[in-house]
Amino acid sequence: MTGKLMELDHVSRTFPVGNLRVRAVNNVSLAIERGEILCLVGESGCGKTTTGRIVAGLLKPTAGRILFEGRDIWAMDDKGFKGYRKAVQIVHQDPYASLNPVHSIYKILSAPLFRHGLAVTQQEAQIKIRELLQIVDLTPPEEFLDKYPHQLSGGQRQRISVARALTVNPRFIVADEAVSMVDVSIRVSLLNMLSRLKDQLGVTFLFITHDLALAKYFAWEGRIAVMYLGCIVEVAATPRLINDPSHPYSRALLSALPEADPELTRTKKRVVLRSLDVPSLLDLPSGCTFHPRCPQFREGLCERQAPELAQIGDNRYVACHLVAPGMAS
Amino acid sequence: MESMAATTRDLLKESVTSLRLLTRNRIGFLGFLGVVFFILLAFVGPSLIPLDTETKVAQIYQPPSWGHPLGTDHQGRDIWSQIVHGGKDLLTVAFLAGLISTFIAVSLGSLSAVVGGAFDSAVMGLTDIVLTIPHFPLLVVLAGFVRLNTVWMLALIIALLAWPSLLRAVRSQVLSLKERDYVEAAVALDLGTRHVVFSEILPNMMSYIAISMIFAMTAAIYAQVGMFFLGLVPFSGNNWGLMINLAWTRGAIFFKDSIYYIMAPVTAIAIFQLVLVSMTRSLEEVFNPRLRAGE
Amino acid sequence: MEGHKGGLRPPNQVIKGGFAPLTPRGADTTLSVQDLWVEYRTRRGTVKAVRGVSLDLCRGEALALIGESGSGKTTLGLSLIRLIPRSARIRAGRVIYRRDGQEYDVLSLGSEDLRQFRWKECAMVFQSALNALNPVLKVWDQVYDTASAHRQAYAHRTRQRALDLLRLVQLDPERVLRSYPHELSGGMRQRVLLAMSLLLDPQVLILDEPTTALDVLTQRAIIDVLRRLRKELEFSLILISHDLSLAAELADRVATMYAGAIVEIGDVYETFYRPRHPYTLGLLRAVPTVTGQMRDLASIPGCPPDLVNMPSGCKFHPRCPYADSRCQEEELELAQVGRGHAAACFHWQQVQYELEAREGA
Numbered sequence: 001m002t003g004k005l006m007e008l009d010h011v012s013r014t015f016p017v018g019n020l021r022v023r024a025v026n027n028v029s030l031a032i033e034r035g036e037i038l039c040l041v042g043e044s045g046c047g048k049t050t051t052g053r054i055v056a057g058l059l060k061p062t063a064g065r066i067l068f069e070g071r072d073i074w075a076m077d078d079k080g081f082k083g084y085r086k087a088v089q090i091v092h093q094d095p096y097a098s099l100n101p102v103h104s105i106y107k108i109l110s111a112p113l114f115r116h117g118l119a120v121t122q123q124e125a126q127i128k129i130r131e132l133l134q135i136v137d138l139t140p141p142e143e144f145l146d147k148y149p150h151q152l153s154g155g156q157r158q159r160i161s162v163a164r165a166l167t168v169n170p171r172f173i174v175a176d177e178a179v180s181m182v183d184v185s186i187r188v189s190l191l192n193m194l195s196r197l198k199d200q201l202g203v204t205f206l207f208i209t210h211d212l213a214l215a216k217y218f219a220w221e222g223r224i225a226v227m228y229l230g231c232i233v234e235v236a237a238t239p240r241l242i243n244d245p246s247h248p249y250s251r252a253l254l255s256a257l258p259e260a261d262p263e264l265t266r267t268k269k270r271v272v273l274r275s276l277d278v279p280s281l282l283d284l285p286s287g288c289t290f291h292p293r294c295p296q297f298r299e300g301l302c303e304r305q306a307p308e309l310a311q312i313g314d315n316r317y318v319a320c321h322l323v324a325p326g327m328a329s
Numbered sequence: 330m331e332s333m334a335a336t337t338r339d340l341l342k343e344s345v346t347s348l349r350l351l352t353r354n355r356i357g358f359l360g361f362l363g364v365v366f367f368i369l370l371a372f373v374g375p376s377l378i379p380l381d382t383e384t385k386v387a388q389i390y391q392p393p394s395w396g397h398p399l400g401t402d403h404q405g406r407d408i409w410s411q412i413v414h415g416g417k418d419l420l421t422v423a424f425l426a427g428l429i430s431t432f433i434a435v436s437l438g439s440l441s442a443v444v445g446g447a448f449d450s451a452v453m454g455l456t457d458i459v460l461t462i463p464h465f466p467l468l469v470v471l472a473g474f475v476r477l478n479t480v481w482m483l484a485l486i487i488a489l490l491a492w493p494s495l496l497r498a499v500r501s502q503v504l505s506l507k508e509r510d511y512v513e514a515a516v517a518l519d520l521g522t523r524h525v526v527f528s529e530i531l532p533n534m535m536s537y538i539a540i541s542m543i544f545a546m547t548a549a550i551y552a553q554v555g556m557f558f559l560g561l562v563p564f565s566g567n568n569w570g571l572m573i574n575l576a577w578t579r580g581a582i583f584f585k586d587s588i589y590y591i592m593a594p595v596t597a598i599a600i601f602q603l604v605l606v607s608m609t610r611s612l613e614e615v616f617n618p619r620l621r622a623g624e
Numbered sequence: 625m626e627g628h629k630g631g632l633r634p635p636n637q638v639i640k641g642g643f644a645p646l647t648p649r650g651a652d653t654t655l656s657v658q659d660l661w662v663e664y665r666t667r668r669g670t671v672k673a674v675r676g677v678s679l680d681l682c683r684g685e686a687l688a689l690i691g692e693s694g695s696g697k698t699t700l701g702l703s704l705i706r707l708i709p710r711s712a713r714i715r716a717g718r719v720i721y722r723r724d725g726q727e728y729d730v731l732s733l734g735s736e737d738l739r740q741f742r743w744k745e746c747a748m749v750f751q752s753a754l755n756a757l758n759p760v761l762k763v764w765d766q767v768y769d770t771a772s773a774h775r776q777a778y779a780h781r782t783r784q785r786a787l788d789l790l791r792l793v794q795l796d797p798e799r800v801l802r803s804y805p806h807e808l809s810g811g812m813r814q815r816v817l818l819a820m821s822l823l824l825d826p827q828v829l830i831l832d833e834p835t836t837a838l839d840v841l842t843q844r845a846i847i848d849v850l851r852r853l854r855k856e857l858e859f860s861l862i863l864i865s866h867d868l869s870l871a872a873e874l875a876d877r878v879a880t881m882y883a884g885a886i887v888e889i890g891d892v893y894e895t896f897y898r899p900r901h902p903y904t905l906g907l908l909r910a911v912p913t914v915t916g917q918m919r920d921l922a923s924i925p926g927c928p929p930d931l932v933n934m935p936s937g938c939k940f941h942p943r944c945p946y947a948d949s950r951c952q953e954e955e956l957e958l959a960q961v962g963r964g965h966a967a968a969c970f971h972w973q974q975v976q977y978e979l980e981a982r983e984g985a
Contacts, residue, residue: 043839189923256844
């Protein structure tokens with residue numbers, strides 16, 4: 001089965017800050033295919049987490065539509081929206097904040113089962129929860145049922161978060177920096193577990209991260225979308241984006257990343273930016289928001305017109321006047 | 330049947346855990362024992378020790394002795410028996426007032442934080458108004474209009490003035506807990522508002538709420554005693570506040586032998602407040618999930 | 625601990641020879657740690673945060689301490705300037721600081737000496753550095769306070785030094801000194817702190833996770849600034865990080881910590897290309913690189929150890945693919961495995977053999 005599962009159609013979201021309005025997400029359009037992994041990559045404050053919350057239905061966009069299987073989720077009736085809620089789950093970043101400290105693991109996992117009639121008796125819930133714990137590699141499951149979150153390591157808590165999301169059999173998971181706060185030595189096993197969910201349960205992923213290396217590893221067969229100050233600046237298949245980035249910002253990011261290889265990292269070619277300062281969201285630069293820092297800045301063009309995301313190749317989109325000329329809005 | 334047995338067993342296990350945690354903090358545990366003592370004194374004591382109502386002219390203002398451990402009053406009656414009988418109403422009113430004001434504060438405060446908008450503004454406005462009213466003068470005025478001669482009426486009046494500061498605290502706590510990731514996860518799982526409030530948010534505030542309720546109780550005791558002392562409450566029967574009022578009007582503070590009459594109720598009140606406040610030290614431990622889970 | 629009055633005074637005892645394989649021959653050491661043990665007391669029991677660490681920091685060198693959370697690397701860093709929390713105790717060991725041919729026993733400095741030692745000799749920038757500036761004071765006032773607390777209150781000289789340093793970290797000095805902290809971005813604040821830590825010209829700078837909360841481009845700016853500062857000012861650097869790439873980028877030598885002990889230490893190229901401890905190898909295999917082909921990645925099984933109830937023998941044995949019965953019983957000390965390269969593992973030769981076989985294939 002292929003086809004668009006989730007579609008963001010010119011989605012924007014602003015937040016009031018004092019008398020001003022901050023544009024956290026600006027006119028984002030994206031389509032995610034069934035069974036695909038899309039990585040949303042960007043630095044803090046670029047709007048990737050807001051986008052994730054919008055996709056999860058936790059935040060209403062101020063403009064634009066979210067289409068799930070072709071239906072606008074904010075135009076759905078109550079029952080339809082509840083169905084959407086269950087179909088799309090979110091896994092948070094902080095393993096220490098995402099589980100309620102006062103409940104045991106059994107209680108955390110059984111609440112959604114009972115609520116949605118997926119289990120009626122305690123025995124049914126027990127069986128279900130054991131299965132879920134096995135899926136997320138927490139074995140033997142009996143050892144975890146009566147534990148409280150503080151008795152688990154960061155990695156184990158993240159697995160519980162994933163298991164909790166899986167209680168309602170979601171088809172789409174938003175993983176917001178889901179492995180960033182977990183120890184380096186166990187990150188990969190968490191990622192592998194998530195990949196397995198994709199393969200075995202057919203879950204589609206929106207994987208939000210600031211770490212391009214993780215995005216590369218997790219979404220090698222998927223796509224990466226790079227966000228900067230609320231806009232998507234480039235979307236491409238992962239190998240192409242990593243090996244041959246088009247947008248000057250993607251290039252700067254990739255070149256700036258230190259690598260866990262002394263020879264490689266010390267000889268890497270760097271893109272030198274014109275400015276080190278990130279513009280404030282309250283006072284965004286005119287035209288292309290990257291122009292004050294962009295090494296390829298062209299006067300008279302970049303600061304005047306905002307570039308639109310335009311196709312420059314097979315399944316590859318860039319928002320830059322110089323890479324995709326003549327596409328200005 | 331089986332599940333009921335299991336629930337009973339769980340409840341028993343929980344109680345044992347709670348008791349064990351109570352003992353962790355020495356001052357808190359002493360406070361707890363003190364509170365238990367006062368409750369037994371006030372509610373069980375009267376059926377064991379009869380109230381001495383007989384006037385004995387020959388025994389006026391006697392110092393403590395074996396027969397009268399706290400001495401006698403201006404009519405030669407035993408003070409100890411009056412202390413035993415005088416706690417019940419005071420404690421009941423304090424408990425009810427604490428319970429009612431905490432209930433108002435928690436329910437309105439959390440609702441206000443969760444619902445927000447105009448409801449929140451209205452609640453906050455009301456809170457500010459009640460907070461700025463000078464309580465004691467109002468009680469004095471109210472005493473002139475309302476017959477404050479039942480336990481319930483008195484508790485209600487005190488409670489209606491006591492909730493605002495706790496409400497503000499509850500509201501701000503809920504506002505911050507509402508932003509937690511696990512609350513968002515519960516929303517995404519469509520667990521319902523009731524689950525979010527009662528299972529995700531409130532359990533994280535239990536120790537705070539319990540401690541606030543204790544403080545509301547201590548405030549309610551002072552409010553009552555103040556009113557009794559000023560003679561504003563036409564209460565029949567016997568209680569510590571009334572004892573102070575009587576002792577005061579009889580000039581008990583002026584003589585060495587009569588001082589016990591006024592000191593006995595004052596000390597009883599002071600010690601009861603002290604044990605209540607001490608007990609709060611242990612409540613933190615009882616509600617801490619880390620400690621509950623046995624770590 | 626006895627204090628010395630007046631300026632820094634050398635300790636009475638003569639220091640015995642340091643740990644041989646850890647010091648590159650000929651280089652003089654600025655800081656040497658000898659068999660340091662640090663413990664925390666908690667509700668659950670004693671946490672052995674640092675267990676018998678010995679290490680030498682040479683003049684002008686950059687040493688990276690890498691390891692996962694709970695490996696003891698931050699506690700080790702804090703112990704070097706005796707800033708450990710109240711619940712912690714240094715059980716044993718010595719920290720010897722050398723300057724101008726004199727030796728100072730850091731662990732027995734008096735409180736005034738200790739104050740002079742921090743900042744002036746050995747400065748530390750913390751993980752939560754972004755909140756380390758006082759929000760109600762302008763940056764210049766904080767710079768001046770720092771200087772005057774250390775009796776360097778010549779305003780114009782301090783100002784000149786501050787201006788030079790801020791320029792070195794690529795900030796507009798006049799503008800920054802006039803600002804309040806909230807007017808600066810995270811990356812700018814981090815650079816201000818770096819500059820402030822170098823205000824009194826310390827010989828040693830300890831950085832605890834200096835780029836963890838920062839964005840990639842800001843992180844790059846900090847790395848470049850650090851490299852430049854080291855070149856200009858020639859201080860020694862101790863870099864505490866869980867981020868292997870940061871160590872690869874900045875360090876001359878790398879020490880891997882696990883369960884409070886150093887399990888491998890060596891030249892950065894040696895450690896990254898020829899790791900001999902299975903834990904270092906495991907860490908390297910767990911981290912993806914962006915450039916180049918997709919590598920096979922693997923996590924280390926299990927969880928980091930519980931520092932209250934540690935496993936017997938080698939603390940890594942429950943997670944180690946090479947472990948045998950010997951590892952369960954005996955914990956090995958660091959032993960030389962190459963030039964200036966030491967590891968604490970019975971099976972380092974097997975690690976080497978497999979690594980070489982893999983590369984040959």
